[in-house]
Amino acid sequence: MTGMQDRIAAKLRAALAPEQVNVIDDSHLHAGHAGARPGGESHFTVEIVSSRFTGLNRVARHRLVNEALAEELAGPVHALVIRAKAPDE
Amino acid sequence: MSAQDTIKTTIDTNDVVLFMKGTPVFPQCGFSSVVARVLDHLQVDFESVNVLEDDGIRQEIKEFSNWPTIPQLYIKGEFVGGCDIVKEMFETGELQAYLKDKGLIAAA
Numbered sequence: 001m002t003g004m005q006d007r008i009a010a011k012l013r014a015a016l017a018p019e020q021v022n023v024i025d026d027s028h029l030h031a032g033h034a035g036a037r038p039g040g041e042s043h044f045t046v047e048i049v050s051s052r053f054t055g056l057n058r059v060a061r062h063r064l065v066n067e068a069l070a071e072e073l074a075g076p077v078h079a080l081v082i083r084a085k086a087p088d089e
Numbered sequence: 090m091s092a093q094d095t096i097k098t099t100i101d102t103n104d105v106v107l108f109m110k111g112t113p114v115f116p117q118c119g120f121s122s123v124v125a126r127v128l129d130h131l132q133v134d135f136e137s138v139n140v141l142e143d144d145g146i147r148q149e150i151k152e153f154s155n156w157p158t159i160p161q162l163y164i165k166g167e168f169v170g171g172c173d174i175v176k177e178m179f180e181t182g183e184l185q186a187y188l189k190d191k192g193l194i195a196a197a
Contacts, residue, residue, distance in 0.1 A: 058174045066157050073157045079120065080158065082173050 004041040004076065008069060015068035018050040019087055026081070037076060045081040054086040092145035096153050100163045104193055105135035108150050109160040113137055120172035121160040127179045131194055165191050 005023045012021050024047070027040035046065060053061045061084035066073060073080065090098070100106050105128065111117030113125040128135050140147035140159055151157050154168050162169040164187065169175065178184035188194045 058177065059168065059170050062170065062174065063155065070157065 004072070005044070008044060008046065008072060008077075011068050011072070012046065012048060012065065016048065016050040016052050016064060018048045020047070020049040022047040026079075030079070037078075042076060042078040044077060044079070045083070047083045049085050049087055049089075051087055053084050054088075056086075058084070092143070092149035093153060096146060096150055099136065099138060100166050103136035104165055104191070105133055106163040107135055107137045107160055108140055108146070108163075109137055110139070110141050112139055117141055118159070120158075123172050124160045124162055124175045127175055127184070131179075131185060131188060133188060133193055164188070164193070 005025050009021055009023045012018060012023075024045040025041065026043040026045055027037075030043045048065065052064060056064070062082050065082050065084060066080075069077065069080065107113075107121075107124055107128065109116065109118070109121035109125060111121060113129065116122035116125055125137065138146060140150060147159070150159070150161060154161050156168070156171065158171055160172055160175075162171070162175055169178070169184075169187075175184065178187070185194065
């Protein structure tokens with residue numbers, strides 16, 4: 001786990017009380033292209049299962065995740081792949 | 090015209106608009122490229138806006154859609170989503186159904 005991975009996971013836990021959250025650092029796949037930072041920690045995938053998503057469409061789910069991570073997305077995090085599911089899906 | 094007005098006019102006057110980095114032929118970002126390729130594959134006519142050419146639009150589109158990342162797809166004035174959502178909707182067939190429903194691709 002890198003610092004940013006931990007931080008993203010902690011923010012999602014605090015905001016969405018997920019039953020499951022997995023943060024994957026994809027930065028190495030993007031090394032050298034625009035938006036990639038020398039130290040990495042710029043591209044992430046978030047897999048999250050939360051009952052907060054029940055009854056919400058995809059856009060609304062992604063907005064909840066994006067809002068929880070607004071600070072990171074405005075700064076060092078260049079790209080975020082989101083897989084958001086409700087517990088029964 | 091302000092960036093907000095330009096965005097509004099573009100999505101009001103085009104059935105399908107993709108805000109992306111680069112162009113469909115020369116995408117500058119893998120996520121933008123995926124969405125452009127899905128639309129091409131479905132043979133949808135779409136207008137693309139290269140946000141790298143206009144920093145005002147690049148910033149304002151995030152506010153306008155309440156969505157922090159690029160690409161962003163609009164269909165008939167409605168925000169559909171970014172790369173993950175478009176990809177998922179394509180894989181489940183929802184995107185095709187949606188486009189057919191709006192008369193933007195021929196019914197199979």
